[in-house]
Amino acid sequence: MKLYQVRKGQFVFFQNELHKVYAVRPVYKKPVLLYRLKDMQRIQAKPGEIESIRPQNNDTFIFYGKRYTIENQKEPEEGDYILIHRPAPDLLDHYSLNEIEKVGYVEEGNVLTTRDNGVKRKEYVVMTPGRSEGAREIAYQDASIVSESQMADDESIAYLIESDESLKPLVGDIYIDVHQQTKAMIVAMTEDEVIFGHGVRVHVAELLDKNNFELVYQVDEGL
Numbered sequence: 001m002k003l004y005q006v007r008k009g010q011f012v013f014f015q016n017e018l019h020k021v022y023a024v025r026p027v028y029k030k031p032v033l034l035y036r037l038k039d040m041q042r043i044q045a046k047p048g049e050i051e052s053i054r055p056q057n058n059d060t061f062i063f064y065g066k067r068y069t070i071e072n073q074k075e076p077e078e079g080d081y082i083l084i085h086r087p088a089p090d091l092l093d094h095y096s097l098n099e100i101e102k103v104g105y106v107e108e109g110n111v112l113t114t115r116d117n118g119v120k121r122k123e124y125v126v127m128t129p130g131r132s133e134g135a136r137e138i139a140y141q142d143a144s145i146v147s148e149s150q151m152a153d154d155e156s157i158a159y160l161i162e163s164d165e166s167l168k169p170l171v172g173d174i175y176i177d178v179h180q181q182t183k184a185m186i187v188a189m190t191e192d193e194v195i196f197g198h199g200v201r202v203h204v205a206e207l208l209d210k211n212n213f214e215l216v217y218q219v220d221e222g223l
Contacts (some may be wrong), residue, residue: 003047006032009087009097012050013141014043018061019050020098022211038062038139038154040208053138055085055098057125059191060135063100064192064205065157068127069135075126076103076111081203082124094179100127100192102201114201118182157192169194169207174217183216 001012003026013033019034022042030044055061060069068081078084080098084099094117095101101113109121137143138156174185177200184196195201209214 001047001050001052001217003031005052006050007097007111011037011053011055011098011138013053014045014050016145018053018139018140018141019043023211035209038065040064040205042208047115051141053141055083055125055138056136058135059138060131061137061139062154063127065155066192067131067139067155068129069132070125071128071132072125072221074128075109076106076124078103078106081127082111082113082119083127084119084124086123088120088123090118093119095119096148097166100203100205102203104201115177169204170219172219175207175217176214176216178210178212178214 003024006024006095008021008023012019012021014034018037020037021032021057022035023033023170025031025033030046032045032047032050034043034045034050035041036043055070056074057070060067070083073099080103081100082103084095084097084101086098087095087099089095093128101115101117101119104114105112111119111124113119140146169186169188172188174183176183184198184200186194187197190194192204193201194207207215
């Protein structure tokens with residue numbers, strides 16, 4: 001790819017795995033900043049090292065240790081994850097291309113996410129847990145060169161957290177929501193989500209994106 005073709009939010013392949021562009025810095029030697037979708041590891045790359053991919057209906061990929069399949073005809077339900085592939089946010093909403101958010105409330109197909117973003121039906125597709133029949137693999141550019149053991153590890157949140165304890169938030173950690181400019185403490189957790197004191201629920205992966213959240217206090221550091 002050429003640098004002028006790269007933009008924030010794009011899904012791309014880098015070293016055979018699916019990534020998302022989170023920033024572009026033209027003056028740097030490696031100007032493209034990426035998140036690897038399977039574990040949210042941050043990576044720097046050159047435009048010539050990546051290849052863009054546009055997610056489509058019935059594509060399947062791994063997001064933070066769990067596999068999902070895109071279903072654009074599925075109607076969302078509370079608790080579903082959505083991929084915002086045609087963002088058109090209103091003035092008070094804060095989301096961009098290929099954001100992944102959780103559905104908090106549904107009204108006539110439009111959703112209010114757990115981050116208080118109102119997303120219209122035409123803007124998103126639903127991410128269904130697991131691999132649907134006949135789904136196209138986009139977690140890897142060429143799945144034939146990936147071992148079965150690696151595939152199994154990639155779809156294991158337990159393995160992901162065990163491999164890097166620094167990724168694991170703890171009850172008591174305090175974060176600033178960059179967009180809402182609110183500071184909140186984690187008061188509870190599930191396998192892949194955190195619940196803040198003011199009731200907002202977000203995926204653990206969102207906490208790793210400094211465009212969305214900034215860690216201001218970590219329980220381990222306070223001990």
